Amino acid sequence: MRHKIKDHLYNLAMRTNCPYCNLLRRRDKRVLLRKKRVFAAFSDPRLMPGHLLIIPKKYVEKLSELNSEERKEIFDTAIYFQEKILKNIAPGCDMRQHYRPFIPQRKFKVNHLHIHLQPRKNKDKLWEKTQRYEDNIFRKLSEKERESMRKRLAK
Numbered sequence: 610m611r612h613k614i615k616d617h618l619y620n621l622a623m624r625t626n627c628p629y630c631n632l633l634r635r636r637d638k639r640v641l642l643r644k645k646r647v648f649a650a651f652s653d654p655r656l657m658p659g660h661l662l663i664i665p666k667k668y669v670e671k672l673s674e675l676n677s678e679e680r681k682e683i684f685d686t687a688i689y690f691q692e693k694i695l696k697n698i699a700p701g702c703d704m705r706q707h708y709r710p711f712i713p714q715r716k717f718k719v720n721h722l723h724i725h726l727q728p729r730k731n732k733d734k735l736w737e738k739t740q741r742y743e744d745n746i747f748r749k750l751s752e753k754e755r756e757s758m759r760k761r762l763a764k
């Protein structure tokens with residue numbers, strides 16, 4: 610019980626300082642759509658025009674903390690806007706979700722769970738500045754690594 614109260618107070622403190630919870634409270638113009646459990650907003654700062662965020666109204670940091678209705682609504686909303694982006698904004702679209710608890714919250718890192726939708730074009734600025742260097746990071750998957758990872762993922 611004491612644990613629950615502590616969790617609740619922690620959650621309340623996090624929500625008070627959370628830029629995404631504040632978007633909802635302030636009825637900010639960045640909010641594009643509100644649904645029962647989820648909302649969509651423009652990312653600001655953004656990586657490219659049309660960079661959107663799909664955010665659960667509940668303050669959580671990981672997808673596993675959402676119940677099945679919330680999981681369904683967040684993915685349905687992300688898919689809905691991905692199709693809008695593909696139809697009206699760009700020929701491609703990345704969907705990304707990060708969980709990096711080792712980075713403290715700051716301007717470019719918000720702990721409140723969110724899915725990024727990023728409109729993509731061939732050889733766009735994001736590719737030019739970062740992703741073209743990913744080619745140098747890829748390595749062939751060895752049999753040893755594959756089996757070692759299989760064991761670790763089964764625990």
Ligand SMILES: [Zn+2]
Binds near residue numbers: 628629630631
């Ligand atoms: Zn929040």
